[in-house]
Amino acid sequence: MSDLDIVTASAADLAAVLDFWKAAAEGTSxxxxxxxxxxxxxxxxxxxxxxxxxxxxxxxxIAGFDGWRCHLYRLxxxxxxxxxxxxxxxxxxxxxxFSALGGRxxxxxxxDRNLRAHAVWEAAGYHPEDQWTRWVKPLNG
Numbered sequence: 001m002s003d004l005d006i007v008t009a010s011a012a013d014l015a016a017v018l019d020f021w022k023a024a025a026e027g028t029s030x031x032x033x034x035x036x037x038x039x040x041x042x043x044x045x046x047x048x049x050x051x052x053x054x055x056x057x058x059x060x061x062i063a064g065f066d067g068w069r070c071h072l073y074r075l076x077x078x079x080x081x082x083x084x085x086x087x088x089x090x091x092x093x094x095x096x097x098f099s100a101l102g103g104r105x106x107x108x109x110x111x112d113r114n115l116r117a118h119a120v121w122e123a124a125g126y127h128p129e130d131q132w133t134r135w136v137k138p139l140n141g
Contacts, residue, residue: 004058004086006093009048011041013057017048020057025076026114030138040064049093051077051086059086063094070094070103075117091124109134 009017014037021032031037041048044064051059058081062073072094077086098106108126110117121127 003053004089005052006089007050007052008046009041009050011038013048013050014038014041016057017050017060020060020078021074021076024059024078025074026117027111029074046097049090049097051090053081053086059090061087061090061094063097065098065101065103070098070101070106072106072108075108075120087120088124 015034018032018034018037021028029036031040037048040062047062047064049061049063050057057078059075059077061075062071064071064073072091075087075090077090095106106126107129108121110121110128
């Protein structure tokens with residue numbers, strides 16, 4: 001897939017990424033706004049990976065590492081470019097980042113209802129953890 005460029009997002013890319021997620025990502029997050037993505041980028045500017053083909057944004061993944069665990073969020077591929085290896089290439093780039101940082105295991109946030117995504121994650125070697133449930137609490141402020 002030599003025509004695919006995977007790069008880290010620049011600050012100038014962030015608004016376009018939010019627009020891209022509206023078309024390509026499943027579901028929304030409380031952090032899906034410009035201040036949220038700007039905080040991510042300021043904290044870890046290399047965590048947001050973008051895939052471009054012929055100058056067009058065709059995929060994203062957030063590869064966050066907190067020093068202890070490797071977390072994957074927002075793996076999204078444009079609907080018109082799916083099933084072309086873009087998600088696989090993004091995951092490989094994320095895993096390379098994690099390995100370089102000393103990460104030992106990656107986990108992914110995947111919506112239960114997104115069955116198409118389940119197949120992608122399984123094909124990449126990921127599996128759901130039966131003994132874990134994610135507990136969340138929105139924070140004010």
